Amino acid sequence: MVGEVVGRVIESRSTRYPVGATVVAGYGWRTHGGVHEDEKHTLPTAQLRTVPEDFPKDLSTGLMLGVTVMPGMTAYFGLHDVCQAKAGEIVLVNAAAGAVGSLVGQIGKIKGCKVIGCAGTDEKVNWLRELGFDYVFNYKTGSLDEELKTAAPEGIDCYFDNVSWGDLSVSVLNNHIKVHGRVACCGSISTYNNPEAKGVEAAGVLWRGVTGGLARGCHTGDDMNRGVNPGKVKYKEHVTSGFDQTPQALIGVLTGGNTGKAIVKV
Secondary structure, eight states: OOOOEEEEOOSOSOSSSOTTOEEEEOOOSOSOOOOOTTOOOSSGGGSOEEOOTTSOTTSOGGGGGTTTSHHHHHHHHIIIIISOOOTTOEEEESSTTBTTHHHHHHHHHHTTOEEEEEESSHHHHHHHHHHTOSEEEETTTSOHHHHHHHHOTTOEEEEEESSOOHHHHHHIIIIIEEEEEEEEEOOOGGGTTOTTOOOOOOTTHHHHHHGGGGGGHHHHHHHHHHHHTTTSSOOOEEEEESGGGHHHHHHHHHTTOOSBEEEEEO
């Protein structure tokens, strides 16, 4: 798993990245790193890039790891381009309290959709209510079929699957999605390290649909920033302090211990 980092340039021979500039790049977890200004990567999100000088000083720089970059782009293009969600349609989001899911729900509401979200704790469910989700439930204590019969008896138009939950996704696809419904297969974290898992194979499906939007990523980041600054788009950061706590932070992500974007502060 490659982590993005945001930090300040402390030594430089480049006019493009002067000392003191705030930069973001997908170089993995580290306290320090040395890079060449023309270094290229397969994934555009891994390129070294500077934070705009007009980035609001009162906002967390963690937004450059969440709302305005990969999670924000994933939510935006996944719902807009892959699902092609329209006003009045019903959107179901699993792992809805995560960095991507919480944004999917809010973008869906801005687009005029009815948004249903599920999460694994009552605290997360309460937060989803604060975000404006129309219907939320705890998938660990409630019955998916019963909850969806209540929330969307007419069926689901768009399903945004963040974790590839086998039984849950199979039930949604077999029993609740409408004819011509759309699915964004965003991730498969529920199947990691589990050879017995029956998750829907999602690897690369959403990515293939979103790569065409990466060139528009800066524009999307600006849109999300404009939404965050006046409070139209809300977010949470689950911050773990100390580089030595990085393994625990990752374990927390894999076990659902975080709400919003997980960040390690060095």
